[in-house]
Amino acid sequence: MNEASTETVLSIRDLNVALPKGADRALAVEDVSYEVKRGEIMCVVGESGSGKSMAANAVMGLLPKGVRATQGEILFEGQNLLALTEKQHRALRGLKIGMIFQEPMTALNPLMRVGAQIAEVFEAHGQFTAKERQDRALELLIEVGIPQPEKAIRAYPFELSGGQRQRVMIAMALALEPILLIADEPTTALDVTTQAQILELIRDLQQRRGMSVMFITHDFGVVAEIANRVCVMRHGQIVELGEAKAVLENPQDSYTQALIAAIPSNAVPPHRETSQVAPLLEIKQLNKVFRSRGGLFKPAREVRALEDVSLTLARGETVGIVGESGSGKSTLGRCVVRLEHPDSGELLLDGVNLSQLKGDALRRERHRVQMIFQDPYASLNPRTKVGMAIAQGPIANGTSKATALKQAGELLDMVGLGASAVERFPHEFSGGQRQRIGIARALALNPELIVADEAVSALDVSIQAQVLELLEELKQRLSLSLLFITHDLRVAAHICDRIVVMQHGRIVEQGSAEQIFLAPREAYTQDLLKAIPGREAPVAATA
């Protein structure tokens, strides 16, 4: 990384940002001061609700309605940004300060061609003629490394992949050669390999143009990968600020230490005894094809989600299914719990073939395989009390309501929420707590196998660690078998005995966690491992 100069580009001083009345705290950001120097990448790290994005929004003048900066100043090129009028602020946005957002899917206008969207940036600031704008747009697309830029410029956003869309977003942010680029979780929604490419692109562009970057993230792996300096935030306050290397190697504050420690280890996974007992689940030659109905003018589309997938899972074992989006890993999980109907192949659970069961026969077997869902907000019915959400399974299987509710209380106790949670509604709980409710629900039917589909992906790292710990503990106590589906190799390494790597609906490689991490045989697995952010950094090795 190039040496950052001492010249300050952006300086935030004693900033307070007040939340509207009735929010969970009075100030989103409290007494925050930090600087971004010319040509450096400043990472602002924190968990959700830490106020890390609020400061950036204040810089852009894009604070949500009802939220105001009440104290301090933000100096950019000698101007106090907080004192600017909306019109002055607008002139600055895009021209001097560029911004990239988290969701490349929603940040682009779905009805506008990519080229036109980039050209719009110039238009908004009244630069160039229409022809020149198009030429510039093409140059930018080439610069951000989009494959086939001549074609991409005429493409609509839905024709591009997530990574390509994020590149378009970056091209738009860079269009007017801003001095400062604010990137708000730009890689969170992307696959690891894509994330690695985008991070490299940002670093590359930053060095080539001598820009300053304010990079907001929750991931210390990303920090290790990209940052010159780090600012760690919690509850709206800065807990630690310093050179990236120093903070990562020798964190001073206990919260930073906890955060770094909470990153699931990506070094050598511990050696685990793989049991040789009879397999609980045998998947043989499973196939699933999704077909979309063709219309008058469009041909039917076929997506081969699973192709000849075979694997076994022993009693008491945790098998991780790892892959990027579109690899078919979720479809596999959904076939195992029979939310999807596989086209062919066998799903033998203790000798019973689940794959061809239907109707009532299927319903009677359902209690044996349960699932923990990804989204803790969508997986609980907002109008059903927590106790009932857990008890509904046993009730559907013939337990009386009173007994089922009593059991629900015990289960809630077991997952660390306390039996009193029975009477409350899901919205009264945080994401991590809701995921515990999801686990309790999955346990309510005493299943033999639990499928966890990205069960911790939506959670903050420190919460993630707690939930993983809980799963591990419950697994030991109840001798459960677990099929753990994740895109995050670090999480897989943390919890799995064996790992199966999938790509394009096929199994690329499978083996013990140790073997996959230390001696991956296939090129794709090696790529995946290489793409883990912060892998070579000292954090990884010590964690």
Place this chain on the structure above:
Amino acid sequence: MSFFARFAQNRGALVGLIILLVIIAMAILAPLLFPESPWRMVQRPFLPPLSQDGFPLGTDTMGRNVASGLMHGAWVSLLIGLVSTSVALLIGVPLGAIAGYYGGIIDDVLMRFTEFFQTIPNFALAIVLVAIMQPSITSIVLAIAIVSWPPVARLVRAEFMSLRNREYVEAARLVGQSNTTIILRQILPNTLSPIIVLASLMVATAILLESALSFLGLGDPNVMSWGYMIGAARTVIRQAWWLSFFPGVAILLTVLALNLVGEGLDDALNPKLSRER
């Protein structure tokens, strides 16, 4: 917090409820305050409001007491609005729920059936139905219900389609709940908000539809309704504004009250809002 306490937190809902209670009281008290039939001609026609004791709202083209008509009419208008909406919901909600939940051929068949009703203009169909069945309260209620259920079915279907693949519904399927339980316990409660809003508007439309039918002379000849009063006053609107004004205000207030109450019900039934406020 009790259900009513949560309901009462919404000020508008409380106002709506009070208006509604007043209208219901009017309907109940009508035979006591005005024991004579509202159809009887009691004074000279076109008496303006407040011009003579005993006729606070004046008299109509035939010398009938407007105040009496208004109070007797409250009963019919409310009855027709509420009953026909209930019937429409009873037809539309199950159809929409089944179509949306099962999809595929079942959905195709049910939706073509729904569209069959939607292709005929509402009012024309209602006229035909009432004409065939002979004008009476029952036939009017039925006709209104038959023409107004398709939007309910479509709304419920759309809600079900978007909710049926939510993770909590999948979770319910996974624990072995039957389709009926999933429809009734998991999905239906989450479609209540739009249904309540639609229903409160439908009551309003039903009252107006009945007015239109009475206006065409297809109302029940034995009962006075607000719709009939407005219809009869239409030709003299410039000479005697009060004849259409008072029943019009009554319809307006009823519809407004129902909307407010609907909104309050929605808030009270929504666990999230109820605890945050």
